[in-house]
Amino acid sequence: MAEGKQYWLFKSEPESFSIADLEKAPKKTAFWDGVRNYQARNTLRDKVKLGDGVLFYHSNADPSAIVGTAEVVKAGYPDHTAWDKKDHHFDAKSDPKNPTWYMVDIKHIETFAAPITLPSLKKEKPLADMVLLQNSRLSIQPVSEKQWNYIQKLSKKSATRS
């Protein structure tokens, strides 16, 4: 592999898919379908690799927070839900011979004992340049190794404190 392990943040509304759903899934593994944004698609298709680390983020939640981690167990492949007329994410324009949308598979690693909420993330100076904190609506975001390690540390700290 040309590059070492990379890190990402995946956003999901817990109403539609939460980290608890991932943990309950068979083999604690699920496919990350339904991405219908080109920038996020490009990341899933071209950049996210087997073995990469994923921060699981609950958006539109109370409170919104990073709730745990997962690992990429299958790199980008066509999102078949785009061809399922009954699926909420159906897209008539995606051609099976030249798929528009992609997804990856992730496996649950850890659910944080105490989620790291958005307000507490904002207070951490070393995380100030996280894409998440830049007013970004992007659902698949890059995370630096430094940010990843810092968040790992934070999750241990808040777990013992609460």
Added chain:
DNA sequence: GCCAACGTTGGC
């Protein structure tokens, strides 16, 4: 190719 209208995301 510009840009106004419209739709969606997501924090609050």
Added chain:
DNA sequence: GCCAACGTTGGC
């Protein structure tokens, strides 16, 4: 539920 930010669509 409101609304700011921003992505997408479509008329020209």
